[in-house]
Amino acid sequence: MIRPGLVGIFADGAQAARAIAALRREGFEGFEVYGPVPHPAVEAALEAGVSPVRRYTLAGGILGCASGFALTIWTALQWNLVVSGKPVVALVPFVVIAFELTVLFGALATLLGVLVHARLPRLRPEVGQDPRFTGDRFGILVWCEGDRAAAAEVGLRRAGAEEVRSV
């Protein structure tokens, strides 16, 4: 079932941020904000927390470092022969492999984190979607119905929305 809502379209991010603040004062919650660029004022108005993507990076990095040492040490022990008096498990050269795998796994985990949390790839368009939002307009989708819709529309228009339409 599609929830009813309103989309307000704004010419700049500062207006959109003002609209979010005003709607939140009115008691509205759960917006989707769209824009061609990330906007600091919008982010501040939404008061969203720190993205959890950094934990993926850390976990990937630790896993990569451990895998690097595990792979090199385990494979070296598979052919347990001392050559030129050098230790079979030579940690110094293995640091290079462990370092590279730290970066590799860290980067791939970061990519995974972004995809999971940003919910990409997305096959179907979202309800509030508008091609202008990747061009030069900002948009706010607010979920509301009945009397609340009228209040939301007033809030959006007062903040400077060029256009308000229902979805």
Next chain:
Amino acid sequence: MQPLTFRQVDRDILRTMEPPGRLYYGLLALVLAVILWGVYAWWYQIQTGLAVAGLNNPVGWGAYITNFVFWVGIAHSGTLISAILYLFRARWRTAVYRSAEAMTVFAIMTAGLFPLIHLGRPWYFYWLLPYPNQRNLWPNFQSPLLWDVVAIGTYMTVSVTFFFIGLIPDLATARDQATGWRRLFYGILSLGWRGSDREWRHYRSGYLFFAALATPLVVSVHSVVSWDFAMSIVPGWHSTIFAPYFVAGAIHSGLAMVITILLPLRRIFRLEAYLLPRHFENLAKLIIVTGLIVGYAYLVEFFLAWYSGNVYEHAVFLDRATGHYAPEFWIMVTFNAVLPLLFFIRRVRTSPAWLVGISLGITIGMWFERFVIIVASLAHSYIPFSWGLYRPTWVELSITAGSFAWFLFWFLLFAKFLPSVSMTEVKEQIPEEAG
């Protein structure tokens, strides 16, 4: 000049992706012809045997390894500009980073070919990879050549991912303004990006961590490449300065390549409003820095050879400057260390002709630097019995020419199919009232 607006940015950058003219197809055909010639030379080498290359005792590493090191070096400035300058919040990087990053990806695709070509029997390449097998044989991770495989593999994966991540919002813009098959093409590539606050929040966080991971990676990759040489006991290679020396040289050549490619791109695509003279001036200033480091490294190499008191080191470096490879050596010194000093003069670093001229000089000079380090050292190691000379054959020269064409081929495709300046980051820098 009128301040830019969001709409104008979209219009100007998307215009570069419109169907190309005759000049473009002509250039593409030329580049393809050179690639085909290079492929023919490689085919001839596989058919006939590695003997058709000039490689023999004592010079077992020649033009192929020179090309490998050269192209890995070219790949370095892209990540420097996109990741390191991002972390330093150097805002001027915005206009140039997309092309530099694309260059990184294509240069590493070129570099990756050369170890395969050098193998002679490229189909045994997989022996370098750790895979479970019946004989329980594993690659020797104590060998620098294995570090190289891991480092280059990681660099390729991470730079491709970083490049792609940076493109996603721009691809969504392209999708929303396109029609027909292009809409589908960019729609798939953009992963259905909508520009929602959730997407931006996680995207920006991820991008920052990508930059933070790519920064030590870029330093490590050319260090590892330098250890291919420094870990051996060949006089002229066995030196502790090799890692920083190679990294500085890599960035030196990469920056020169960025200027060489971006100046014509700016003219052809009429991107004067985006790629400002200030950007090229900043690149030239960075070249001064790397040029001074490279020049210092050349001097230190000679100092170490003298100060070590080792007769073989002495002999190798004396031979470099005065022996058979002296012309290559002096090209390297003049083009890499002396010529960039001209950028101290403001008029030189603001003139497109000088910028391109000096950058081309550095590109040539850096190729010769790799050649001198690799070949001149092997050709003159220890006692006279083991001395010998090397010249690249027509096969090696054809494959080298083919590699330049291969690199340009990908760049030509990039310039027409992807936005060569980041629309998103340019928009981010437009002050609110103008947007």
